[in-house]
Amino acid sequence: MASPVEDDVFGKLKNKADHKQNDDDLNARNFAQHQRSQERLAELIDDNTSLPVTISSVRVLHANRTRRSFLERVVNPILSANRDEQYTLEEALKEVGNATEKLNRFGIFKSPISVFLDRPDPTNPTSSPTDVDVYISAQERGTYTIKTGTEVGSSEGDAYINAELRNLFGGAETLNANASLGTRTRSAYSLAFESPILSNPDFKFQLNGFASSTLKSWASHEEVLRGGNSKLLWRTKNGHQHEFGYSGILRQVTSLAENASPTVRAEAGNSFKSSITHTWINDQRDNPMMPQRGYLAKTVSELAGYGPLKGDVACWKSEAESQVVLPFGDTGITLTAGLRGGLLYPLALGGNSTPQQSRINDRFQLGGPTNVRGFRLCGLGPHDGPDAVGGDVFAAGGASLLFPVPKVGKETPLRLQAFINGGRLLSLKNSNKEGGPMDADAVHSSVKKTLAGLRDGVPSAAAGFGLVYAHPIARFEINFSLPLVIRAKEEARKGLSFGVGVEFL
Known part of the structure; x- marks a missing residue:
């Protein structure tokens, strides 16, 4: 026979269980009621999409630090008083959604x-x-964010601190300060200010100052940069991105290694580069880190030391990149193919009629885990002794087949990869038999011969397989590579390699 104490305990437990069951039932009924109300609201909107509507006022709540004039440029255009035609309910909801999406892209809410x-x-x-x-x-959002951390990848490790101040003057302005110390980039400091123009998140102005010191282990020197740039950035309605800017940079080639080559020693010292740049991007991929479909087209053009541009560096530098991604049905298997190319064309500086020879700071480098896999970092192209001295013309291409990891699934950002890639990096051939400076005609002839030289013989190439993980911030790859074609003096890398980056060939 149970005691009164036991009956009391069991009674309390039963009451608690009953209360929990009642709470669960109440929550279920509330959720079902909410779902039904949402469905009725959707039906009501669907049944009245053509109903005439007048937007008489728009109020932005809780934006206490944001300027009224800044918000008015976003919301005033959707007021009926500022339109010639009357809204339907469907049109009004669409315009309100567009204004809300624009506010969201400022990054301050x-x-x-x-x-x-x-x-x-x-x-x-x-x-x-x-x-x-x-x-x-x-x-x-809060007025500031401070981040600290470490990063490892692409033969480099570093520690960093980043501070971001948001909505400084009530117009979605941002001030970003960054400092880092590392093994290859020994130190890097930057201060960047960004502001939208006319309350448009697709039209921005940037002003940036920076200083860095980077160890160029593949070329036996350290490069020190100090300077700044200003940029205008805008995005068109069809998704094309443009960036137009000016930069002034003091470059220093210093801290030469004991075994530095004569080419690197001749580059030692200071140079000042004054240039204007334009970047165009048309990115129609569904995911930049691990796309499943779409295409990318990109060009970067730079003009330095020509006309009113000062400094002691004069050149035209242009790069182009394309990528296409083809899915195989709904299997999660994709084929990615890409091409890249670039040209560095020397120009005459100021009133001088003789074009300059390119500098090691400006030349292209090729090879490494993020572009032509199977070769050491900057392992392709011209070398002088132990140093990769870069080239003036390059072409590279590759194809990768990515497929889901068994028992993991195609929904995860993890893929197996099989790839083949290759490329050529060449320097301009000096047509002057005496080896001295070339005139403009000789440079033009040399460029044509060098471009034709890209087709001579089989390009340096490698194939392999590996594992890819697409994080929202960067893409990680670990691959086993087998070099197939290696040209004289180039440095291949057989075996495992690890790459971290945003852009991969």
Whole structure:
């Protein structure tokens, strides 16, 4: 026979179980009611998409640090008073959604941004039956973020600290300060200011100052950079990105190794580069780190030391890149193929009629785990003794077949990879028999011969397989590579290699 104490304990436990069951039932009923109300709201909107609507006012709530004039440029265009034609309910909801999405892209508000619609006060004599008030609840993010950490990859490790100040003057301005110390990039400091123009997240101005010291282990020297740049960035309606900028950089080739080659020793010292640049990107891939479909087209052009541009470096430098990604149905298997090429064309500096020879700071480098795999970092192209001295013309291409890891699934950002890639990197051939400076005609002839030389023989190439992981910040690859074609003086790398980056061939 149970004691009164035992009966009391079992009774309390039963009451608790009953209360929990009641709470679960209540939550289930509330959730079902919410779902039904959402469905009724969707049906109501669907049944009234052609209903005439007038947006009489738009109010942005909780944006206390953001300037009123800044917000007005975003929301005023959707007011009916600023339109010639009347809205339908469908059109009004679409325009409100576009304005909300624009606010979200400034990066100063917490996501998601909520939108509420309400009828105005019916006792107001100025209101009409079609009037609707729009309320946008935009909670502002914190004024600053500080990050510290370490990074390892591509033969380099470093520690960094980053500080970001947001919405400095109430117009989505950002100030970003960064400092890092590492093994290859021994030190790097930068201070960047960015501001949207006319409250447009697709039209921005940037001002950046920086200083860095990088050990160029493949060329027996250290490069020290100090300078700044300014940029205008804009995105078109069809998704094309443009970047136009000016930069002034003091470069120093210093701390030469004891076994530095004569080519590197001749480059030692200071140079000042004054240049304008333009970058165009058309990225239609669904994911830049591990795309499943789409294509990429990109060009980068730079003009230095020509006309009003000062400094002691004069050249035209151009690069082009393309990539296409083809899926094999819904299997998660994709074929990625890409091509890259570049040309460095020396120009005459100022009133001098003799074009300059290119400098090691400006020449292209090729080879490594993020471009032509199976070769050491900067292992392709011209070498002088132990040093990779770079080239003026290059072409590279590759293809990768990515497929899901068995028992892991195609939904994960993990893939197996089989690849083949290759490339050529050449320096301009000096047509002057005496080896001295070339005139403009000789340079033009040399460029044509060098471009034709890209087709001479089989390019340096390698094949292999590996594992790829696509993180939202960077892509990680570990591959086993087997060099297939190695040209004289080039440095191949057979076996395992590890690569971290944003752009891969």
